[in-house]
Amino acid sequence: MEDPSHLYELLETLEAGILSLEKDRSADPSVAIHRLFQSAHNLKSGLAMAGLHRASRRFHGLEDGLDDIRRGRTPWTSAWADAVFDTVDRIRECLDRGADGNLETEFQAPSPSLDKGIAVALTPAERAYLPTLSPGQHLYRIEKLFLPGLTQQEFEDHLIYEDIRDCGSLLSVRPGWDEYTQASGETVVRFLFSSPRTADDLGNLFFDPLIELAVPTNTDPSGGKAAPRYRLLVVDDDQVIAQLVSRQLEPYGEAVLATDGAIGAEVFRREFDAGRTFDAVILDLEMPEMDGHRTLQAIRDHEESQGVHGFDRCLVFMNTSNPDLAKVKASFRLQADRYFIKPLSVDQIKKDLEDYLPWLENRRKEQKAREA
Numbered sequence: 581m582e583d584p585s586h587l588y589e590l591l592e593t594l595e596a597g598i599l600s601l602e603k604d605r606s607a608d609p610s611v612a613i614h615r616l617f618q619s620a621h622n623l624k625s626g627l628a629m630a631g632l633h634r635a636s637r638r639f640h641g642l643e644d645g646l647d648d649i650r651r652g653r654t655p656w657t658s659a660w661a662d663a664v665f666d667t668v669d670r671i672r673e674c675l676d677r678g679a680d681g682n683l684e685t686e687f688q689a690p691s692p693s694l695d696k697g698i699a700v701a702l703t704p705a706e707r708a709y710l711p712t713l714s715p716g717q718h719l720y721r722i723e724k725l726f727l728p729g730l731t732q733q734e735f736e737d738h739l740i741y742e743d744i745r746d747c748g749s750l751l752s753v754r755p756g757w758d759e760y761t762q763a764s765g766e767t768v769v770r771f772l773f774s775s776p777r778t779a780d781d782l783g784n785l786f787f788d789p790l791i792e793l794a795v796p797t798n799t800d801p802s803g804g805k806a807a808p809r810y811r812l813l814v815v816d817d818d819q820v821i822a823q824l825v826s827r828q829l830e831p832y833g834e835a836v837l838a839t840d841g842a843i844g845a846e847v848f849r850r851e852f853d854a855g856r857t858f859d860a861v862i863l864d865l866e867m868p869e870m871d872g873h874r875t876l877q878a879i880r881d882h883e884e885s886q887g888v889h890g891f892d893r894c895l896v897f898m899n900t901s902n903p904d905l906a907k908v909k910a911s912f913r914l915q916a917d918r919y920f921i922k923p924l925s926v927d928q929i930k931k932d933l934e935d936y937l938p939w940l941e942n943r944r945k946e947q948k949a950r951e952a
Contacts, residue, residue, distance in 0.1 A: 584675045587626050591668050591675075594619040598661050609656060610768035614725045616664075617646040627671070634680040635671050641687030642667055650723065651789040655820050659690035709751060710794050710837055710847070713774060719794040720748070720779070722771040722786055728764075732757050740771060740788070747782060748775025794837060810940060811856065812836070815844030815875060816864040816899075825862055825929065832933060833859070841870030845878035852882060858894050859940055860933060863916075865900035865907065872898055873907075876914045891943060895936060897929060 597616045601609055620643040628636035642664065648654040667687060674680040713719055724740055735757050744750050751772040760767055775782065779792045810833035816822040817839055826835035836851075836858075838844035848858060861879065865872035876896055883893050898911045899920040911919055918932050 584630060584678075587623065587630065587675055588672070590619050590623045590626065591672055594623070594664065595668055598664055601656060602658065602661055610650075610723060611725070611766055613646070613650045613656060614723070614768060615766075617643065617650050618725075620646050623671070632671075632674055632680045634683045634685045635674050637685040638667060638671070638683060638687050641685075641689070645687065645689045647789075652721075652791040652819065657690065663688060663690050709772065709774075713794060716776050717774040718776070718778065718792060719772070719774055720782070721791040721793055722773070722788055723791065724769050724771070724788045726760065726767045726769050728766065730760075735760060740786075743785060744771055744773045747777055747785065748773045810834075810859040811851075813838065813844060813848060813851075813858045813861045815839075815841060815861065815867075815872070817841075817867040818864070821864075828930065829862075829933070832930075832937075841867045841872060841875035845870065845875050845882075848879050849882050852886065860895040860897065860936075862897050862899065862929065865898055865911070872900070873910060873914060876911070876916060880915055891939075892947070895933075895940075897932065899929075 594616060597612050597619065600612050601616075620639055624636050624639040624643055627633075627639060645654070645660070649656050649660070670683060671680075674683055709719060722740065722744065724738075726735070741750065751774060752770075754770050754772075755763075755767065760769065779790060782790055812826075812829055812833060812835045814822050814826045814829070814835055815838045816825070819839055822837050822839060826837055829835050836847060838847050841864075844861070844863070848861070851858060863872045863875060867875075876898070879896065880893070883889075893915070895917045896915070897918040897920065898916045900907065901921070917936075920928060
């Protein structure tokens with residue numbers, strides 16, 4: 581085997597990236613996650629060239645897992661850190677021996693969980709686009725790692741601009757040129773755009789992570805846009821949980837996401853005032869900027885101010901990891917309709933929503949009759 585010193589260096593880079601992520605959970609993890617992916621990709625190729633094919637296949641599995649993390653499909657958690665450290669230790673032993681004959685080739689990814697960990701979160705500016713999407717439009721983010729030192733012309737003429745315009749409408753670029761020049765090293769630039777094309781359709785067009793932030797409502801078999809049966813608002817600061825819940829509730833109608841209580845309250849008021857009221861709200865209790873109780877109070881206050889009372893109000897399902905009885909009672913005093921203790925059971929939410937469907941249908945008929 582040729583001199584493996586560059587492979588040891590890549591392993592050390594991978595370890596340093598993990599330590600960086602674990603040391604400061606409050607910092608933007610995007611650059612570190614992109615570097616981890618690149619290190620795993622380079623190790624996969626380098627190990628194959630060194631004749632360590634079993635080790636290369638193991639890193640292929642690790643690379644796939646890190647790709648899911650950088651695309652926002654899976655959150656980075658401490659369990660992932662342990663799994664990657666374990667693989668690094670095993671590969672280092674193979675390099676020391678110069679052979680990998682006894683190495684297990686399959687990378688064991690951590691089991692899925694509701695551990696919040698580090699997920700690819702929406703920025704406040706991106707959240708504002710969620711309720712403004714045109715019918716049939718998906719909202720996407722492309723994350724691209726830019727090296728330092730580009731000129732303004734190089735930055736603004738990058739081919740990714742043309743690729744996005746070919747398939748959709750570019751909405752924003754963050755950071756822009758001025759902020760990019762202030763960075764001391766590599767920078768993750770986020771391109772926000774909308775497109776009528778699906779993620780599966782676009783996935784092969786972009787090597788960089790394509791992250792789907794919102795999906796349109798279902799269409800009818802004829803291809804026309806069908807009015808949703810019900811409108812649902814999912815408010816949760818954990819993007820992974822919010823996406824999970826919204827996707828599972830799609831058969832019941834249109835699900836709109838809000839990743840903070842203040843955003844959720846604003847979306848509720850804006851849609852209400854535009855005549856697009858929500859039938860049900862799935863509301864997280866513990867959120868950093870505006871918690872679920874304050875959000876629920878804002879929702880009920882707005883309904884009250886518009887003369888909506890009693891059974892005409894929207895349904896509100898609260899969920900939290902805190903089983904404190906006082907918080908449960910407080911939720912019901914604020915007129916919540918259901919209360920769930922995490923780990924969240926989407927099946928239970930669906931069951932309870934289905935129990936309310938006949939009531940929601942009758943209420944809709946009564947409202948139409950009054951309007952007539």
